[in-house]
Amino acid sequence: MTLLATSLLIWTGSLLAGFLGALTGLGGGVVVVPLLALAFGVDLRYAIGASLLSVIATSSGAAAAYVRDGLSNVRVGMFLEIATTLGALAGAFVAAHVPTSAVAVVFGLVLLGAAGLSLRHPASQAGPPRPADPIAIALRMDGSYPGHDGRIEYHVRNVPAGFGLMAVAGGLSGLLGIGSGALKVIAMDDVMRLPFKVSSTTSNFMIGVTAAASAGVYLARGYLDPVLAAPVVLGVLPGALLGAWLLPRLGGRVLRLVFAGVIAVLAVEMLYQGATGRL
């Protein structure tokens, strides 16, 4: 196939991947990497590099829209970015020293977990009131966000555990070229007990910074191929923005099930191809 035809196909596929990623809330990366590796036979390192760039584009594009609503918690985000960027650096270094088949197997496992998570109900914020974390108080992390009747106050809990989970999320992001958004939301939602609206926008905000930390390593190692990255970035970005815009207008349970099924099939395929050494 010629470069023109391949680029157009990859652009179309990336548009769909970004769309699907936004609708499932998993992000474009988890769909783009299997798409490039399985359908186009792209080497996993190039696929991961291109995906990581599309993750940065999506994060910045979406954050530009959210951040002005005063929903994200800049302090929490900035503090946790110490963990995610360190993790991302470590992940990118590990990626350079393990065979791609092993990376494919880890990718498959993470993808399976993500498919399961996408079906989970948002954590209920109820439950017995717990004391606020003294670390959170010292770091002035407690905040408020705009609700129906004025601003709603909230407290931040369990900072050390959230910080640890964020380092793992960063490591997976650097190793696999994905945003690790689902894991970031869990860390802030379930562990640190931020309100769902705050955790999802803050997580999205952090994804770009996390991915930038591994992008430098990828660039120096020659993983970022411009001819591949161009159609991927230009496809995933509008696809993701469209999906994010459409999400509140659809939001059906059946739809989520279908998408989770698609992700699970991709996961199994990645596991199989990785385990048999084909990727």
Add this chain to the structure above:
Amino acid sequence: MLRWTDQRMERFIGGLLRVGVLLSAALVLAGAVVHLAGHAGDRPDLHVFRGEPLALREIGGILRGALAVEGRGLIQLGLLVLVATPVARVGFSVFAFAAQRDRTYVLVTMAVLAILSFSLFGVRGHP
């Protein structure tokens, strides 16, 4: 002088991210058009990992390629702008927290900036 409240900071950051993404997308698109105009009939081979040439791995080489209106150099410059956008956001936050006299978060933000700088400038590629 206007004070850098959290809300004002967030609005500025939102604008910064938007400009960065749009500029990056424009450069990538321009580079893709230039490259495809000369190489539309190429047979791409990304099945085998070779690693990018050194000129497309470091900022100096990428700038030279982009200034020569070379397609791949232009795309790579757009991708650099993309990566620089969240870094600029962190850099701006250092300044904003300093304006709020928030020493703790100046330090936190500088730590993040140091990690990002190490990734972008401290890693040597293997030929």
